[in-house]
Amino acid sequence: MDIQEKITKLRKEIELNSYLYYVEDNPKIEDYEYDKLFSELEKLENEYPELITPDSPTQRVGGISEKFEAVPHRIRLYSLENSNDEAELKKWYERVMKDLNPGAQISLFGGSHKTESDIQLACEYKIDGLAVALTYKDGKFTQGLTRGDGFIGEDITNNLKTIKSIPLKLFEPVDVEVRGEIYMPKSSFESLNKKQEELGQKTFANPRNAAAGSIRQLDPKITAERDLSIWVYAGIFEGKDAPKSHSATIKRLKELGFKTNKISVVKGINGAIKCIKKIDEVRKTLDFATDGVVIKVDDIQSQNELGFTSRVPKWATAYKFPPEAVWTDLLKVDFQVGRTGVITPVAILKPISLAGSVVSRASLYNFDEVKRLDIMEGDRVLVKKAAEIIPKVLKAEKTDASKPFSMPDNCPCCHTKLIEKENEVGLWCPNKDCSDILKGKIEYFVSKYAMDIEGFGESIIAQLIDKGMVKTWADLYELSLLDFMKLDLIKEKSGTNLVNALENSKNCKLNKFINALGIRLVGKESADILCRYFKNIDEIKKASLEDLNAIEGIGDKMAKNIYEYFHNEENIAIIEKGLELGIKPENAYTISDNLKLKGKSFVITGTLNEFSRDKAQEILKSLGAKTPSSVSRNTDYVIAGENPGSKLDKAKSLGITVLSEEEFKKMVED
Numbered sequence: 001m002d003i004q005e006k007i008t009k010l011r012k013e014i015e016l017n018s019y020l021y022y023v024e025d026n027p028k029i030e031d032y033e034y035d036k037l038f039s040e041l042e043k044l045e046n047e048y049p050e051l052i053t054p055d056s057p058t059q060r061v062g063g064i065s066e067k068f069e070a071v072p073h074r075i076r077l078y079s080l081e082n083s084n085d086e087a088e089l090k091k092w093y094e095r096v097m098k099d100l101n102p103g104a105q106i107s108l109f110g111g112s113h114k115t116e117s118d119i120q121l122a123c124e125y126k127i128d129g130l131a132v133a134l135t136y137k138d139g140k141f142t143q144g145l146t147r148g149d150g151f152i153g154e155d156i157t158n159n160l161k162t163i164k165s166i167p168l169k170l171f172e173p174v175d176v177e178v179r180g181e182i183y184m185p186k187s188s189f190e191s192l193n194k195k196q197e198e199l200g201q202k203t204f205a206n207p208r209n210a211a212a213g214s215i216r217q218l219d220p221k222i223t224a225e226r227d228l229s230i231w232v233y234a235g236i237f238e239g240k241d242a243p244k245s246h247s248a249t250i251k252r253l254k255e256l257g258f259k260t261n262k263i264s265v266v267k268g269i270n271g272a273i274k275c276i277k278k279i280d281e282v283r284k285t286l287d288f289a290t291d292g293v294v295i296k297v298d299d300i301q302s303q304n305e306l307g308f309t310s311r312v313p314k315w316a317t318a319y320k321f322p323p324e325a326v327w328t329d330l331l332k333v334d335f336q337v338g339r340t341g342v343i344t345p346v347a348i349l350k351p352i353s354l355a356g357s358v359v360s361r362a363s364l365y366n367f368d369e370v371k372r373l374d375i376m377e378g379d380r381v382l383v384k385k386a387a388e389i390i391p392k393v394l395k396a397e398k399t400d401a402s403k404p405f406s407m408p409d410n411c412p413c414c415h416t417k418l419i420e421k422e423n424e425v426g427l428w429c430p431n432k433d434c435s436d437i438l439k440g441k442i443e444y445f446v447s448k449y450a451m452d453i454e455g456f457g458e459s460i461i462a463q464l465i466d467k468g469m470v471k472t473w474a475d476l477y478e479l480s481l482l483d484f485m486k487l488d489l490i491k492e493k494s495g496t497n498l499v500n501a502l503e504n505s506k507n508c509k510l511n512k513f514i515n516a517l518g519i520r521l522v523g524k525e526s527a528d529i530l531c532r533y534f535k536n537i538d539e540i541k542k543a544s545l546e547d548l549n550a551i552e553g554i555g556d557k558m559a560k561n562i563y564e565y566f567h568n569e570e571n572i573a574i575i576e577k578g579l580e581l582g583i584k585p586e587n588a589y590t591i592s593d594n595l596k597l598k599g600k601s602f603v604i605t606g607t608l609n610e611f612s613r614d615k616a617q618e619i620l621k622s623l624g625a626k627t628p629s630s631v632s633r634n635t636d637y638v639i640a641g642e643n644p645g646s647k648l649d650k651a652k653s654l655g656i657t658v659l660s661e662e663e664f665k666k667m668v669e670d
């Protein structure tokens with residue numbers, strides 16, 4: 001046998017045994033035998049390095065990367081709509097039935113195959129991990145991306161290759177894109193935390209965070225040391241041999257060598273509810289975290305008929321198991337003022353132990369929520385706490401001690417008379433210098449998903465505001481070591497740390513900086529979206545309200561807030577001061593430069609032959625174009641399908657270029 005043949009044979013044997021061990025959990029040889037095969041292959045490859053191929057089992061751990069490259073997804077990764085209880089689940093099913101079967105009574109005569117009892121639903125574990133998309137060409141693993149925002153992910157191929165349940169080579173040479181959830185088994189999570197503790201390193205709050213922290217390591221060696229695994233839950237096959245149902249897809253993926261999510265096909269919603277109950281009974285005994293059950297319409301033709309909203313598929317829903325909750329006494333309703341100036345009611349509770357910590361306060365969010373829950377002081381309340389989330393009151397029951405509380409007239413912090421705002425719910429503190437508002441703003445600015453500046457705890461921020469040393473976030477960057485040493489408990493070393501933390505934060509990501517500004521309604525996700533459309537702060541400043549409105553994922557109210565924020569002199573002055581003091585926000589989404597239709601605006605009218613309107617819009621958006629629904633002077637192109645509407649006339653009257661479906665196809669082709 002020649003060397004090449006020998007190597008091929010060894011690789012096949014190793015792959016098969018690795019599959020039996022990591023995917024099937026059913027090893028057929030002893031560990032030492034496996035190790036022997038592996039070292040034999042390594043030895044041969046060392047002797048004949050020209051015979052090494054990237055899909056060889058010895059090549060799972062690659063070199064260190066400098067950063068993860070942002071790469072657009074070929075097909076968008078949607079999120080799922082949640083159902084929090086049986087009623088919401090039934091509502092979802094009703095909508096599915098209505099959409100699939102507009103003339104519902106017809107089915108009674110047996111004319112339709114979609115009667116209530118026989119919509120096939122696939123139920124599977126909702127795994128609490130990280131979604132990834134893996135591409136296979138000719139059966140070889142070529143690229144793996146994180147979900148990112150669903151449109152653009154990060155290329156983590158090298159790290160994914162270290163996960164042994166991800167096949168580098170499939171059993172057949174097919175092209176397929178699969179989606180799966182990367183997770184860390186509960187047992188591995190516990191031993192990892194123990195190890196981290198021993199090494200004096202940061203421990204992880206839950207298996208999900210541990211998996212996320214492990215997969216985003218620039219050095220794949222570290223990822224390889226962490227015990228990560230995958231459950232594959234979807235596959236996109238193209239061509240006429242593509243499976244016709246979700247369950248058939250999963251079966252096919254399993255045949256190809258993937259570790260697939262467990263799936264049960266049931267009839268109708270009652271079948272799904274039964275299945276959920278079964279899963280709820282066993283889930284605590286599983287070695288991976290599940291927080292619910294995903295329910296999908298099994299038939300792919302029906303899935304296509306149902307389609308998507310702008311955010312989620314209509315043919316699937318994620319049933320969430322109710323969180324852990326405990327009853328306690330509500331002693332008193334207190335008020336606090338947040339960074340936006342809005343007054344929030346807070347429940348002061350008889351302390352209870354919940355989800356691993358003692359809880360004595362819970363958010364009541366706003367006065368509408370208080371009204372909805374009919375909350376009074378002295379009630380018995382059901383309090384829920386999920387990991388990393390502020391405790392929340394779910395339900396209230398009256399007792400003999402229950403009595404209504406009165407609304408505050410003045411700000412609990414600065415005692416300014418509270419006001420109501422037009423078009424806004426609730427009471428507001430109108431005092432711009434209210435120190436709790438300033439504290440809230442700075443706390444938000446330094447927080448993890450914003451500028452992520454370490455060391456600025458509540459007490460330091462409180463002192464900086466109370467001593468009048470800081471009025472805006474930009475002022476932070478003027479503070480010197482001497483300034484910090486004026487604060488209680490700050491010595492030279494801790495002061496230097498604070499100065500350094502500020503200095504380090506100057507080279508920040510644009511999305512984090514935008515989030516840090518605290519524009520109302522603009523959070524982490526919307527900041528990411530803005531970064532895909534605008535290169536820098538200057539471009540956002542120049543954007544018209546219409547530009548902002550046309551962006552997918554930016555609602556009308558949010559667009560208005562962004563526009564107003566960047567047309568307020570005070571805000572601009574603060575941003576300019578920050579930039580002058582050295583903040584350099586860098587846009588991580590460099591990819592947008594390559595989008596060939598970036599900034600162009602397309603309106604579609606009439607019916608297209610080859611694409612649904614959603615699909616056409618999705619293609620355009622993936623190339624950076626905007627797709628507003630109506631024609632205006634800012635429209636660059638109108639795509640006219642069959643039976644175009646008045647939009648075509650308007651386009652002609654405005655002299656806008658009209659494209660046929662053919663021309664559109666040419667334009668978006670590679």
Ligand SMILES: [Zn+2]
Nearest residue numbers: 411414429434
């Ligand atoms: Zn106030």
